[in-house]
Amino acid sequence: MNEILLKLYEMTAFGEIVRQPGSILMLILGFTLLYLGIGKKYEPLLLVPIGFGVLLANFPGGNMAVVPTTDHPEIAHMALTEIAAEFGIMNMLYYALIKTGLLPPLIFLGVGAMTDFGPMLRNLRLALFGAAAQIGIFTVLFSALFLGFNLQEAGALGIIGGADGPTAIYTAIKLAPHLLGPIAIAAYSYMALVPVIIPLVVRYTVSKKELKINMREQDREFPEKVEIKNLRAVKIIFPIVLATIVALLVPSSVPLVGLLLFGNLIKEIGQETNRLFKAASETIMNTATIFLGLTVGATMTAPTFLNGDTLKIVLAGFLAFAISILGGIVAVKIYNLFARKKINPLIGATGLSAVPMASRVANEIALKYDPRNHILQYAMSSNISGVIGSAVAAGVLISFLGGGG
């Protein structure tokens, strides 16, 4: 009888859970991410698959955890079918879709298809603040080195400051794949916390007078000299020309920026490429999101996640995020010192890539101080340029720290 009970016990996952108590903590983390995604609606499209991926990876005996190449170097030379047979389907998905860097550019394709460059084209000068807001990415390189990370790890960590999930994942894959799980979690958590972090930074750095700067009134007082006579044609030509220029200047950012702009092009062409647009913005985007979330979640096992590095990543990631917001705000303040046409510093705070959430949050803050001050369209300009800026920053990091990617 005892023998039968023992066999039953061994057949279930309970024995393994007792032997690896760390997996209990990971399961709790998985449930927490699911709660945040479903209950609190924080980035549900990503946190739900990541949370469930964490659960799948940490159910003992499920063979769904991603095996790092540091533990099994032979995996780098195995065929996908061999990986599936020996290490399970999640490893096959991870090494086929994530390790190759395939999914983040596919998500950028979808993001491009859902992005409207119109607000940016109508307020082109505001796009420069998307550059200033990338300062957190590069500043945190130094703090990460002091925290004991090497250069590649520091670069992967700094990209959290770009507030762009796919970019953070892509850079982590290229520079420090062993930190992929914590970096993805930190990036998406802070993106979900944009409605908390932006007001926090704004409260301590921007005066009430500055928050009341009304962008429409400024436009009326100092109207733009050039009007766009045919916005549709501009929107079609713009991604083609821009892709060419970016590809020539920062080739390593092409997988991200190139697909972003291609996605945008097939959206702007209209009826003729409507099927491609639908595939990019719905089918491909949704499929990529599911597999990205699940496989990133499956990298988070107790040995890879429950260590001091994760805590450091979370702390340094917050620093990168806050410095990026601050960088955008300071850039606007400096601009306002010299320009007659003033800009609301909230426009600088939205130089992050978190589109459109950062713009919405900035708009809400502006409306709180002046119910007539709708800045959404203006904020979207720096917000969209922030997407391009963070992808370019990722390209620079990969070129310099990853030996050419």
Add this chain to the structure above:
Amino acid sequence: MNADLQTALSVFLIGMLTVFVVLTLVIYTGKLVIWMVNRTVSREEARHLADHHRREAQLGEAQHHHLPAIIAAVDTITQGKGRIESIEWIEQ
């Protein structure tokens, strides 16, 4: 460590410079494309497009003034479950 810090400093400077250069190019590319397209649009087309833009602007103004009312109406009718995806101007 010193070598790492030096590399980090180079990456910081080159990185920020590259991002600024690329986004400056984004601005000037946009301006160039707008200028080129504006030159190719004939007077008649420009007038037609201006009418179209005016209608869009009217829609924008209408949204600007009536948006709170529209949101409140949708919230009331759908008991907070509804979401506005787009607002279109219907020609009379």
